[in-house]
Amino acid sequence: MQKLDHPHPHSYLGSGRLRELADYIKTEEVRIAIFDDELSPSQIRNISKALECRILDRTNLILEIFAQRAKTAYSKTQVELAQYQYLLPRLTGMWTHLERQRGGGGITMRGPGETQIETDRRIVLSKITLLKAQLKKIDRQMAAQRGNRGSMVRISLVGYTNVGKSTLMNVLAKSDVFSENKLFATLDTTVRKVVIENVPFLLSDTVGFIRKLPTQLVESFKSTLDEVRESDILMHVVDVSHPTFEEQIKTVQQTIFEIGAGEKPVFMVFNKIDAIKEDPEDNTLEALQKSWMAKTHTPSIFISATQKTNIDKLRNDLYKMVAELHAGRYPFNNFLW
DSSP states (O other): OOOOSSOBTTTBSOHHHHHHHHHHHHHHTOOEEEESSOOOHHHHHHHHHHHOSEEEEHHHHHHHHHHHHOOSHHHHHHHHHHHHHHHGGGOTTTTGGGOOOEEETTEEEOOTHHHHHHHHHHHHHHHHHHHHHHHHHHHHHHHHHHHHTTTOOEEEEEEBTTSSHHHHHHHHHTOOOOOOSSTTOOOSOEEEEEEETTEEEEEEEOOOBOTTOOHHHHHHTHHHHHHHHTOSEEEEEEETTSTTHHHHHHHHHHHHHHTTOTTSOEEEEEEOGGGOOOBTTBOHHHHHHHHHHHHOOSOEEEOBTTTTBTHHHHHHHHHHHHHHHHHHHOGGGGOOO
16 A cells, blocks of 8 residues: 555556565565556556566456356346456557567658557457447347336345345345355346235345446446336345445445436345444444434344344335335225225
């Protein structure tokens, strides 16, 4: 880490800190250096030259994780589009070994590197066009699927990555959606029908958010985010045991606002209360509940999806919210013949 008023435009870090880092990388035989920020194409080239190892910035790292997690053709197409959009402005410099100027007859000539870069740029642009066309077709199919669900009440699980959304969905919907304790285990939107006391609604599990979500992913995951935009209620799941859960809440709230779902009713679900380390002199959970009940007027509940703590109360709260919306859409269902 280095304290600077703003990142160095040439190398992100200052020259002295960059030399220290280069010495450390050489001594420890480090193969990859990861920067927790988005680097410009020129910064990546300059840093790579100075450190002589592979450089990953925050966006590239997240895209690589997404690529590993993508299982279906839809999520693979979304991730591939984001990767090509990230790669396009970074093509320059990939062919530096061909770019040496050479002179002849008093004329300065360029090597074949520029031609190779232009060729690559055309290939990447055509690939982006093809992937966008495929995603538009999928988007239409997804929109038709959402339209076919009629006027059923829809609830979307939103939250930071790895807070337990898929686990909670399995508990509420009695389903077997893939869930694992790792970042971005869910990339595809999964929708399940849930019935509580004869009142049905649709529950959607969506991709997790993260601080400084790359713009390429926001664009390519449009259909997934449309599910959030078209929901009636957002269940904002929070890992209350995480040391920075309040920052994660702000990140998710900001992302929800940016994708155009800021006006949706929100139900806060504070998950993983079983993982909170209790202070014997102070009831940490009770203190959290009081602080959050006092801070916000948003409906909230503290649960543990894995231990099924407070799940019955959660079902009851959901029933009340859904029944109110359901009664407005299906008034004849409430008529006593």
